[in-house]
Amino acid sequence: MMADNESKQLDRSGRTKFIMLMIFVVGGAAILSGGLAYGANTAGGDTATTGLIAGIGAGLLLIGAIGGWLYRPGGPRWIVDPKEPGRRDRLQAQRARQLSILPALSLIFMGQAIGAIDHVLAGDVRWVDGIRLIVPVLYAWVTALIVMGWDRGSLANKRFLEDELTQALRARSMIMAFFVLMGGATLSLGLGLWRPEVGIVSLPFVLAAAGASAGLRFAWLFREAGRDE
Amino acid sequence: MSNPTVPEATDEIVVLLRAERRRQGRERFGVMAIVTGILTGGVTLTLSKVGSISDGGASVGFAIAAVLGLLGAATALLWRRGLAARRLEGLIGRRDRLQRVRNDRIYAGSITGWGLVAVGLSPMWRIVQGQADGDDFGIAAATALSPLFVVMSVAGWEGMAQLNRRWLEDEVTRDIRRRALSLGFIVLMPAMTALFVIGLWERDWVVMGFPATLMLAASVAGLRFVWLDQQAEGGEGG
Numbered sequence: 338m339m340a341d342n343e344s345k346q347l348d349r350s351g352r353t354k355f356i357m358l359m360i361f362v363v364g365g366a367a368i369l370s371g372g373l374a375y376g377a378n379t380a381g382g383d384t385a386t387t388g389l390i391a392g393i394g395a396g397l398l399l400i401g402a403i404g405g406w407l408y409r410p411g412g413p414r415w416i417v418d419p420k421e422p423g424r425r426d427r428l429q430a431q432r433a434r435q436l437s438i439l440p441a442l443s444l445i446f447m448g449q450a451i452g453a454i455d456h457v458l459a460g461d462v463r464w465v466d467g468i469r470l471i472v473p474v475l476y477a478w479v480t481a482l483i484v485m486g487w488d489r490g491s492l493a494n495k496r497f498l499e500d501e502l503t504q505a506l507r508a509r510s511m512i513m514a515f516f517v518l519m520g521g522a523t524l525s526l527g528l529g530l531w532r533p534e535v536g537i538v539s540l541p542f543v544l545a546a547a548g549a550s551a552g553l554r555f556a557w558l559f560r561e562a563g564r565d566e
Numbered sequence: 567m568s569n570p571t572v573p574e575a576t577d578e579i580v581v582l583l584r585a586e587r588r589r590q591g592r593e594r595f596g597v598m599a600i601v602t603g604i605l606t607g608g609v610t611l612t613l614s615k616v617g618s619i620s621d622g623g624a625s626v627g628f629a630i631a632a633v634l635g636l637l638g639a640a641t642a643l644l645w646r647r648g649l650a651a652r653r654l655e656g657l658i659g660r661r662d663r664l665q666r667v668r669n670d671r672i673y674a675g676s677i678t679g680w681g682l683v684a685v686g687l688s689p690m691w692r693i694v695q696g697q698a699d700g701d702d703f704g705i706a707a708a709t710a711l712s713p714l715f716v717v718m719s720v721a722g723w724e725g726m727a728q729l730n731r732r733w734l735e736d737e738v739t740r741d742i743r744r745r746a747l748s749l750g751f752i753v754l755m756p757a758m759t760a761l762f763v764i765g766l767w768e769r770d771w772v773v774m775g776f777p778a779t780l781m782l783a784a785s786v787a788g789l790r791f792v793w794l795d796q797q798a799e800g801g802e803g804g
Contacts, residue, residue, distance in 0.1 A: 462766050470766075474759060481755060508744035512721070515751035515787075519717055522758055522780055526710050529773035530693045536773055537765035544758055547751075 355408045361401030369394030385452060385465045392449030392469075396442060403438060425497045429559070432491070432498060436483060437556035440549035443476035447545055454538050470541050477548025484510055484551045506558045514551035521546055582654040587796075592645040594673065599638025601681045607631035608684025612774075615688055661733040668719070668734060669792045675716040676788035682712045683777045690777070694770050709777045713784035720746055720791050742794040750787030757782060 372390030450473055453466035482488045484507055491498050521543030529536020610627030613619045619627075655663050686709030689702035718724050720743060722734060757779045765772035 457766065467763075467766055471763070474762070478755070478759070481751075485752075508748060511748040511751050512744065515747050515754065515783075516717070516721075518751065518754050518758065519714060519780065519783070522754070522776065523710055523714060526773070526776040526780070529776060530690065530706060533694060533769040533773045536776070537762060537769060540758060540762040540765065544755070544762065547755065551751075 365397030436552035480552035510554035518547035596641030603634030604681040676785035746791035754783035
């Protein structure tokens with residue numbers, strides 16, 4: 338009786354998540370098409386705003402689609418029991434999946450930031466350009482924080498997520514990210530000596546690459562360790 | 567660690583290790599003072615070229631640089647490697663000796679790299695201004711690459727570490743290396759982000775700040791490595 342109640346409740350929480358993610362998909366599609374329509378209507382107009390709106394829409398759409406697929410009805414994650422013994426494995430697999438998805442999101446936002454780069458190179462930086470360039474960097478930061486175990490989710494589930502394997506994988510992926518960041522920044526320095534604005538504009542790419550390499554390396558090592566079932 | 571058959575040798579090693587650590591501390595203080603002097607001199611030189619400070623300010627800066635350099639040189643000379651160091655290296659094994667040499671290199675790289683950063687500032691300014699010659703590019707390249715050398719020796723990728731991999735690679739080293747390089751990343755990522763945000767407005771100055779930022783991360787990793795290795799050595803009863 339008790340167990341029945343519990344599983345019903347959990348069933349409902351899975352459904353709530355699925356519905357929320359579907360709202361993300363619909364909302365994201367609406368924002369994306371709205372942004373594109375705005376861009377099409379204002380001929381030769383504000384490409385920065387169009388790109389920003391469309392980029393946010395595309396991001397939401399992607400988050401919703403991936404999450405919705407993971408929480409698809411009848412899927413393995415629909416029934417969630419907090420006391421089940423496989424919780425550690427599931428949380429760790431979830432983290433690895435997040436870490437392999439976040440770099441892709443960072444890449445999408447990088448794509449919408451390319452328009453802003455022109456403005457920076459031309460020398461008129463507006464606040465929209467700053468935001469568009471900083472968003473991919475934020476994603477890199479989120480990736481790095483998850484790898485370090487310093488984000489809110491990791492701190493809340495610390496006893497499930499922190500173990501010997503995690504620490505070993507973390508150290509290896511951090512070292513790789515450090516070398517990517519170091520090498521990339523040296524390259525930016527070289528570009529910056531040639532033309533200062535090029536050096537600065539290349540920095541978001543370097544930071545995003547460092548965050549992405551930390552995340553992807555962690556996910557890859559996790560997979561190699563055979564823990565992603 | 568102690569070998570009961572030769573207690574005298576072990577005792578001597580302990581005494582010599584303590585003396586060496588004291589001496590090294592003073593020598594390193596001296597080297598640091600020299601590099602601080604060079605750093606002050608380089609920054610003063612750059613600022614006076616750019617015209618941000620008056621002649622009086624520049625001469626005060628150069629005076630401070632000279633005093634620091636002389637004091638540091640005297641300290642480093644007074645407590646340079648002596649007989650005790652050679653005696654100690656004859657007593658300890660090859661592994662310990664090589665690890666000591668490696669730590670000295672990493673420490674020296676972490677500190678003297680800052681001197682190179684200071685020397686590189688005014689050539690870099692000339693490059694940014696578009697009035698540089700061949701020497702300037704050489705110095706700027708050396709400045710840009712020096713942090714990478716420090717980080718490579720922490721990671722064990724340079725020549726000495728490759729040749730003596732058998733003695734230099736052990737569990738403790740690997741653990742220390744991971745902690746040191748992770749800290750380097752934690753320092754470099756915020757520093758680079760800050761540099762980028764500032765760079766959206768102040769372009770020329772941010773390019774000048776690049777080598778210092780890279781060196782900051784490299785020297786944090788290097789000094790952390792040396793520090794952790796000394797802690798581990800102390801913990802083993804040395």
